Amino acid sequence: MKKPFTVAALSLSLSLSLSCSALAAPDAPTPARSAQQNKMVSCNAEAAGKKGEERKAFMKQCLSAAPVTKATAQQEKMKTCNADAAGKKGDERKAFMKTCLSAK
Structure with missing residues (x-):
């Protein structure tokens, strides 16, 4: 009787922890991501509201643009x-x- 209850409680807690980690901010740039991935995240955020061909053209231009560096x-x-x-x-x-x- 105790075994099925323990297994059910364990699987429930595991599924909750996995779903909570999936809800963490996936759009925040992190050092673990490559530069291209970070660029994709920022371009995607800037493209909010654009649809279809307009979005496609914007993303192409944004992703191919060289990073702007400010001289120190x-x-x-x-x-x-x-x-x-x-x-x-x-x-x-x-x-x-x-x-x-x-x-x-």
């Missing part, structure tokens, strides 16, 4: 200092770049 302040400083160092060579350029890049 250090990268911008490097570009500026590099442009200002035009014409300088050797030790003169090295000294200029050192002072330019370390300046605030």
